[in-house]
Amino acid sequence: MAAVDLTALRSFHEVCRLGSISAAAQALGYTQSAVSRQIAVLEAQLKSPLLRRHARGVRPTPAGDVLLGHAAVILSRAERAAEEVAAAGGLQSVPLRVGAVPTVTADLMPRALTAYTAAFPQARVVFAAGVTPQLLPRLLDGELGLAVVTDYPPGLPPHDGVRLLHLRDDPLYAALPAGHRLAGRDVVDLSELAGDTWVEDYAGAAAMLVSACGRAGFTPRIDIECGGWLGKQAFVAAGFGVTLVPGLLVPALRPDIAVRELRDPPTRNVYAALRTPDATGTPAAAFAAALLAAARPEDHVDLA
Amino acid sequence: MAAVDLTALRSFHEVCRLGSISAAAQALGYTQSAVSRQIAVLEAQLKSPLLRRHARGVRPTPAGDVLLGHAAVILSRAERAAEEVAAAGGLQSVPLRVGAVPTVTADLMPRALTAYTAAFPQARVVFAAGVTPQLLPRLLDGELGLAVVTDYPPGLPPHDGVRLLHLRDDPLYAALPAGHRLAGRDVVDLSELAGDTWVEDYAGAAAMLVSACGRAGFTPRIDIECGGWLGKQAFVAAGFGVTLVPGLLVPALRPDIAVRELRDPPTRNVYAALRTPDATGTPAAAFAAALLAAARPEDHVDLA
DNA sequence: TGCGGCTATGACGGACACGCATGGCTCGCA
DNA sequence: TGCGAGCCATGCGTGTCCGTCATAGCCGCA
Structure with missing residues (x-):
């Protein structure tokens, strides 16, 4: 899609909305011919027919x-970019944008943020959750100033230009419905869950699940794709599946879920990631120090 | 940004990444002159300087x-679109994409999804959380097949072309740290929380908070902007602020948060939204029926 | 069967994007 | 302190691209 432009995407989007190339052309101020051509160019570039042509539209x-789903997001985002660039024109600085895998929002991130804002009362921090394969590119791309990531399979993506600060180890546990046949055990072997239905969504976590289950000799059947931990918990608690849960999250789980240690558990490392030029003397570096202090309270860390 | 193209955005992104117009030009296969001009055009279109020029980059x-933050997302999304269009070439159908405000993931959505997938075992559903001001445009844009939305202030956005199906009322409660001075009460008046620090993030919910507090005679001080309910709960439980919580979420809250009724509580309506042409005989319509059945178990609803 | 609605495509002209060349500014080094 | 290198901005020329106008073809309906 290297040569595709937003003009063709906008036209495609309007054609789908109105169900007619002519109507879209009128709405956009082009001739039917121009819009027809834009669509044809898009189809050639993407090497796939995008529209079924009928006599009536x-x-x-x-x-x-x-493509329509993506186009909607891209076009919307482009508009927001223009608005926010205009609004940012008078600013002297931008907020520190911190990204992290969702599991650190339950405990580690609130504690780090508290320490950071106490040390830097004028600072503004914007937080965004994500998964590691997204967070590192976003850090490198400049969207984030700092990202808390993990080395879930497929391991850390290439991270040239990034400084990694190890925060802690984090083993996985099994989260079972309270009435599950294995809920009465203290330690569970992953292979004993081969016949269960799984609740999982994120690409990173799903890959670790598939990898761990592969080593245990089975492929997990993921019937419930759910994005957030409230939803995950609800599906597990309601008996619709089991899932793996990082240790960082265990204290925040609802009480009607049975959390059990795994024999030989998959374990990830949790890192704070900064762009190498930001590794010292920047707000991101100060925030990383706060994270380290929160993850390892026994080490004294100065936030200067 | 109507005339801005992805080519200029890509160049801008590479210039920022390498810190040099010449280096970016070389990496992209242009001359320095072409890239310099692309940036100049972007700056003119966005009416704002985007780069500080130094002798060395x-x-x-x-x-x-x-802009860099947005550019990263837009460019990444454009790549994914091309990949997924190529992968979709051989498909006969696409998953039903359901969006909903996060509060319904804790209970209502898992129940509806269960009923739906029981009735249509071959169906594939992808779920995405969002806030109402985003969800309705995404529905109209074609990204979503169905969206569960609420009429939080500023109320529902314009929704011509959308069929709304009322699911239930949902009053707000106050969520307080367990040791809060008002935690011993059964009913709290919102004005009594005027001096507290607030935990909120989503534009829709923040607007309702500001609106409700305005009616109670004060402006809430939102120091903690947090995106997810695990994080919100963690900040409230740790004593860093209070927040409002929808009734739909109350059963899923952690036990160390004090949840109290509000006197004269702000109350929202919860709707399933479909595009009008999808209102009958489509997977989205069947899913809406499942949502209605889950929200009102006393009404019998057929999923045909 | 003829007409209207709609999409695809040929031909053409003007706008746009890019390369080459050059000017101007800053920085580092001898 | 002066010179050279590095780097960005901009004028000019050229080829490509984008949009319009006109036309051909298909489908559905009265």
Whole structure:
């Protein structure tokens, strides 16, 4: 999609919305011919038909439906960028944008943020949750000033230009419905969950699940794709599946979920990641120090 | 940003990454002159300087930092779109994409999904959380097949072309740290929380908070901007602030948070939203019926 | 069967994007 | 302190691209 422009995407989006190339052309101030051509160029670039042509208008193909979903997001984001660039024109600084895997929001991140804002009362921090394969590129791309990431499989993505600060180890546990046949045990072997239905969504965590289950001799059946821990917990508690849960999250789980140690548990490392040029003397570096202090209270860390 | 293209955005992104127009030009296969001009055009379109020019390279301005964050997302999304369009070429259908405000993931959505997948075992559903002001445009744009939304202030956005199905009322409660001075009460008046620090993030919920506090005679001080309910709960439980919590979420809250009724509570309505042409005979319509059945178990609803 | 609605495509002209060349500024080194 | 190197901005020329106009073809309906 290197040569695709937002103009063609916008036209495609409007064609799908109105179900007609002519109507979209009128709405956008082009001729039907121009819009037809834009669509044809898009289809050539993406090497896939995007619209089914009928005598009375058009309908997206399945591939067109996929592009439509992305187009909506891209176009919306482009508008927001313009608005925010205009708003940022008068600012002297931008907030420190911190990203982290969701599991650290339950305990570690609030404690680190508290220490940081106490030391730097004028600082503004914006927090965004994400998964490691997304967070590191976002850090490198400049969207984030700091990211808390883990080395879940497939391991850390390439991170040239990034300084990693190890925060702690974090083993996985099994989260079972309270009435599960294995809930009465203290330690569970992963292979004993081969026949269960799994609750998982994030690409990183799903990969670790598949990898761990592969070593235990089975492929997990993930029927419930759920994005957040409230939802995950609800599905597990309601008996619709089991899942793996990082130790960092265990204290925050609802009481009607049975959390059990795994024999030989998959264990991840948790890191604070900064761009190498930001590794000293920057707000991101100060925040990393706060994270380290929160993760290892026994080490004294200065926030200067 | 109507005329801005991805080519200029890509160049800007690479210039920031390498800190040099010449280096970016070389990496992208352009001359320095072409890239310099692309940046100049971007700056003119966005009416803001985006780079500070130095003798040895460039650095983004604060406005440039803002654009860089968005550019990273847009460019990444564009790549994913191309990949997924290629992968979708052979598909006969796409998953039903369901969006909802996060509060329904804790109970209502898992129940509805269970009923739906029991009735349609071959169906694939992808779920994405969001806030109402984002969800309705995403529904209309084609990204979502169905969205569960609420009429938090500023109320529902314009929704021509959308069919709304009322699911239930949902009053707000106060969520307080367990040791809060008002935690011993059964009913709290919002004005009594005027001097507290607030935990909130989402634009919709923050607007309702500001609106409700305005009616109670004060402006809430939101020091902790936190995106997810695990984090919100952690900040409240740790004593760093109070927040409002929808009734739908109350059963899923951790036990060390004091949840209290509000006198005259702000109350929202919860709706399932579909595009009008999808209102009958589609997977989205069937899913809406499952949501209605889950929200009102006393009404019998057929999933045909 | 003819007409209207709609999409695809040929031909053409003007706008745009980029390369080459050059000017101006800053920085580092002898 | 002066010179050279590095780097960005901009004028000019050229080829490509984008949009318009016109036309052809298909489908559905009265």
